[in-house]
Amino acid sequence: MSVTLYQVSVPVFIRGFDNLSAILEKGRRFATESGLDEKDLLEARLFPDMGNLIAQIQRASDTAKFAAVRVGQVESVSMEDDETSLDDLQARIAKTVAFLKSVPETSMDGRDDAMVELKTRDSVRHFTARDYVLGFAVPNFYFHATTAYALLRHKGVPIGKLDFLGRP
Amino acid sequence: MSVTLYQVSVPVFIRGFDNLSAILEKGRRFATESGLDEKDLLEARLFPDMGNLIAQIQRASDTAKFAAVRVGQVESVSMEDDETSLDDLQARIAKTVAFLKSVPETSMDGRDDAMVELKTRDSVRHFTARDYVLGFAVPNFYFHATTAYALLRHKGVPIGKLDFLGRP
Numbered sequence: 001m002s003v004t005l006y007q008v009s010v011p012v013f014i015r016g017f018d019n020l021s022a023i024l025e026k027g028r029r030f031a032t033e034s035g036l037d038e039k040d041l042l043e044a045r046l047f048p049d050m051g052n053l054i055a056q057i058q059r060a061s062d063t064a065k066f067a068a069v070r071v072g073q074v075e076s077v078s079m080e081d082d083e084t085s086l087d088d089l090q091a092r093i094a095k096t097v098a099f100l101k102s103v104p105e106t107s108m109d110g111r112d113d114a115m116v117e118l119k120t121r122d123s124v125r126h127f128t129a130r131d132y133v134l135g136f137a138v139p140n141f142y143f144h145a146t147t148a149y150a151l152l153r154h155k156g157v158p159i160g161k162l163d164f165l166g167r168p
Numbered sequence: 169m170s171v172t173l174y175q176v177s178v179p180v181f182i183r184g185f186d187n188l189s190a191i192l193e194k195g196r197r198f199a200t201e202s203g204l205d206e207k208d209l210l211e212a213r214l215f216p217d218m219g220n221l222i223a224q225i226q227r228a229s230d231t232a233k234f235a236a237v238r239v240g241q242v243e244s245v246s247m248e249d250d251e252t253s254l255d256d257l258q259a260r261i262a263k264t265v266a267f268l269k270s271v272p273e274t275s276m277d278g279r280d281d282a283m284v285e286l287k288t289r290d291s292v293r294h295f296t297a298r299d300y301v302l303g304f305a306v307p308n309f310y311f312h313a314t315t316a317y318a319l320l321r322h323k324g325v326p327i328g329k330l331d332f333l334g335r336p
Contacts, residue, residue: 002170002280003298012302046214046322112170130171134180139333142310149311150318154214165307
């Protein structure tokens with residue numbers, strides 16, 4: 001017995017986005033109640049050259065989407081990276097989750113050792129699908145999801161780790 | 169074909185700690201070069217009631233260790249949570265990695281549907297080992313590893329996402 005590449009990625013991302021969506025709503029409520037401008041949350045950074053809250057959600061979305069595309073070989077959906085509000089971020093999350101839910105559970109079967117190509121700014125890397133999912137896609141997703149959480153926490157939004165983990 | 173619970177946890181944690189160790193060394197170098205007190209890194213927080221850098225490493229260590237203990241049913245090792253320096257944190261990481269490397273790859277075989285009990289401050293939760301690893305241990309590990317990274321980034325340590333992801 002064991003788990004499939006699908007099980008360690010797609011449903012994990014869906015739950016992560018459900019939790020992120022709830023966290024963003026707590027951010028919205030906090031902003032409303034404390035008189036904080038929504039823009040202060042959206043443009044929050046921990047250091048000047050870092051991606052803001054909008055970028056963190058966009059990168060989490062891309063990571064999840066491309067894992068399904070590269071490993072499951074399903075057709076991609078276009079996302080414009082034009083979000084400018086919490087409503088936009090919620091719509092981005094909803095679109096990503098709808099896409100992930102459309103990925104057939106069998107699409108990744110037998111793909112563990114298939115080669116995946118990943119182009120970054122300055123290199124092309126090749127992984128087996130297994131190494132790509134476990135060593136890149138999943139950690140990269142959690143990296144951006146946790147950073148989104150950390151940005152809201154830094155701004156004072158009353159959230160705790162159980163909001164991040166949710167209830168599996 | 170698929171992956172085992174061992175593959176999605178123990179080697180993932182080991183690589184995560186290797187990356188954290190390298191990130192902490194970049195923090196040490198930055199502190200030395202910029203005249204920052206090491207304590208400023210160790211006690212960094214994003215919000216007053218949040219765990220500091222020391223706590224993030226301790227919790228990442230506990231999460232990885234207890235996943236091996238609960239799922240692999242190996243004997244635990246005691247860790248005192250008495251770290252007060254970067255050297256101590258590196259020793260904690262080294263001890264955790266040595267423990268993880270001692271976990272037999274077969275220890276989690278056939279344990280996917282075994283029940284795991286998790287006691288938190290105010291509740292007792294029961295998971296299958298599969299749900300526990302994918303829905304709690306792995307996200308909780310990345311949560312604390314990313315937060316450790318974020319704290320150093322917040323303090324100005326010149327690190328980037330590739331330091332966090334490493335080279336799988």
